[in-house]
Amino acid sequence: MSHRSWSDRLRSAVSARGRLCVGIDPHPALLEAWDLPRSADGLEVFAELCVEAFIGEVAIVKPQVAFFEAYGSAGYAVLERTVGVLRDAGTLVIADAKRGDIGTTMDAYAQAWLEPDSPLSSDAVTVSPYLGFDSLGETVDRAVRHQRGLFVLARTSNAEGSALQQAAPSTGGSVAQSIVDAAATRNRVDADTVGLVVGATRDHGLDLSNYTGPILAPGLGAQGATVADLAEIFRDARELLLPNSSRGVLAAGPSVTALRDAATRLRDEIEAGLA
Numbered sequence: 001m002s003h004r005s006w007s008d009r010l011r012s013a014v015s016a017r018g019r020l021c022v023g024i025d026p027h028p029a030l031l032e033a034w035d036l037p038r039s040a041d042g043l044e045v046f047a048e049l050c051v052e053a054f055i056g057e058v059a060i061v062k063p064q065v066a067f068f069e070a071y072g073s074a075g076y077a078v079l080e081r082t083v084g085v086l087r088d089a090g091t092l093v094i095a096d097a098k099r100g101d102i103g104t105t106m107d108a109y110a111q112a113w114l115e116p117d118s119p120l121s122s123d124a125v126t127v128s129p130y131l132g133f134d135s136l137g138e139t140v141d142r143a144v145r146h147q148r149g150l151f152v153l154a155r156t157s158n159a160e161g162s163a164l165q166q167a168a169p170s171t172g173g174s175v176a177q178s179i180v181d182a183a184a185t186r187n188r189v190d191a192d193t194v195g196l197v198v199g200a201t202r203d204h205g206l207d208l209s210n211y212t213g214p215i216l217a218p219g220l221g222a223q224g225a226t227v228a229d230l231a232e233i234f235r236d237a238r239e240l241l242l243p244n245s246s247r248g249v250l251a252a253g254p255s256v257t258a259l260r261d262a263a264t265r266l267r268d269e270i271e272a273g274l275a
């Protein structure tokens, strides 16, 4: 296992292969479009084609855990193999599991996704701060200990998130801003372990000037955001911006060549657009 920090590994991967984070989201509609059965066997072939297309071409892959979980233990077995093959090949894996809970329950989630000897061990995992940012304290400690990363939901790409995330706490600002500020504070001692999720679908309205960590930005492609939007919305926070597209790239499958071309085209468009 590498003994370099998450932040170092992320920076080198991004400088070698660009900022794009491609999703592996085996939607039932995509399985059908790829002429695969809606079963764990279909899932396995889907994931294998993605792995073959993306390894060596993109820095980061984000499997959407929900689409594997839908097939129970067989789906999890496919996810374990997918994560393992990607990581063995040096592709960084962000498990999009959006875990959030209290105390020892949250810590059990953290063990599952961040412990080096766990079957689902990933480079980073998405987490929800909506049981209180401090409910993630031990998860951050665990991530630091194992040189892994977290991506905390701050301002999500979906319209329904706004009412909660834009609400104004009595301390001022917005709920989403309070998450950004808490992440920035933690990162001052923990070397940018705490990343944020900020959607690319609208102006986020956040002050990111004190925040130095990575930002995972879903919403490109199927949700309507463009590379020009990214450049505008994240004009002050481009260095470790990780734009994510899942369906926008996966629509090119099942041909491995077509998937690879779609991913590399988008990767290069992002690099040119954010230069």
Ligand SMILES: O=c1ccn([C@@H]2O[C@H](COP(=O)(O)O)[C@@H](O)[C@H]2O)c(=O)[nH]1
Binding pocket: 023, 025, 064, 096, 155, 156, 157, 158, 197, 198, 199, 218, 219, 220, 221, 222, 223, 244, 245, 246, 247, 248
């Ligand atoms: O705010 C968020 C947080 C996570 N997501 C996830 O990203 C992908 C986006 O998929 P597309 O097909 O590119 O729309 C998906 O796994 C979401 O669960 C998000 O969209 N927004």
